[in-house]
Amino acid sequence: MDAVRALIRRKITGLKLLGVPVLGLCADLLIGAGCVSEVHSSAVSLGEAGLAPRFTDAAERADITVVDYTCPAVHTALQATEKGVPYMPLRGVLGSDLVGAHADWQVAQNPFAGGADPILLVAAIAPDVALFHARWADEAGNVWVGRRRELATVAHAARHTYVTVEEFRAGDMLEDELLAPGVIGATYVSGTARAERGAWPLGVAGVYGIDDTHLAMYAKAARTREGFEQYLREFVWQERKSSLPA
């Protein structure tokens, strides 16, 4: 989230966002701040805090292009890139209006079936950049994401991966049998930066939880353009963080 706030302060424009497999507050802030031209995602919402108000408004006004996915199609497209294959098949989805809206999906016959067996083929997706927040990076350049393996998948598939972390650790986490299964190897990591409580107002599992009060306040404020601008002035341009103790 610190990286998202920094992108807004840099007044970046024309971003194409890919939700892995969905998007939330980060996307809503970037969309509201005018940083985004396209959203590719299975959904955009604030979870229990409700609709993502700036996404909803921008989509309804057609200020942004929205390409709808379904969650496993995003995972499959990234796994194809991980493996270096041009596409992968996925069951289900046929008959959904999502299929007609995707030039990068095709319906083909399963060549191994005896009879008719149509199946969806999903083209590989290789994002330019994967950007996320994690708990640790180490001296060897590895990043620990624990069991959030979708972050490993997107890091494997992206050309560049940039990660903000709660803490830097000494040593090499790949040398530790208990930590290694949750590590993204330095091979895939382009750069890391320390951002303590950098996920706020979202959480980091086992370190701090979601700031529900802040999220509810944002959901309400961002219902109007004026409320959103006021939020940006207070929490993005001023770099103010939660007054709660860490």
Place this chain on the structure above:
Amino acid sequence: MARAQELLACLIARLIADARHVAVGAASPIPATACELLRAQGRPLRITRLHKRHGNPFSEGSRELFDLAGQGRIDYFFLGGAQLDGEANINLVRAAGRRFPGSFGSAFMYFTCRTILLREEHSPRVLVPRVEFVSAPGWSPPDVVRRGGPVALVTGKALFRWQPEKRRFRLESVHPGHTAAEVREATGFEYDAGTVGETAPPTAPELELLRGPVAVAIGSDYPEFARRVWS
């Protein structure tokens, strides 16, 4: 006197009574309550909660749910929609000029799991003749591999059973306090209706479990819901 949410949870519990493994999503406190009720009744039900506030049921990331479902390891799932139609198509994308969050995993889960459709609002705005966008289709041609699909549609007023051969809903029962005529008026799609019964309200033992161990189990993941229904 049972509360509306208690009635719906008991109804769903009866619909999925044969389940061994159920996945329950974030915005699904009523299905979660139904599952906890089955467990409180002593059934060996595995419940995979997709959005626990602490931890999660997976070690392979968010794709693991779909891998599990794709293999047939999840018996029941729950879906809703901004719109649902008489062919059990669901729309989570856009309706009447409004944008909704999106299709999530519906286009896959609906094919892989027996699905209970749940939408408390029962109005012509939601139950429409034809959805504006098909996030996930209610049925598929015979050559499409599909293990799952609709079982029933549960609303705040009634229970509809899905009839796969006819690709059409049948009104099975109306909840206490509602009438078949009222349901007809509030439903935008055509459906069959023979002998329509009244939805059985929760029994005294069910209510006792709901207000005891189930309320406690639900309170940790759905605190707002638990407060609204049981305090």
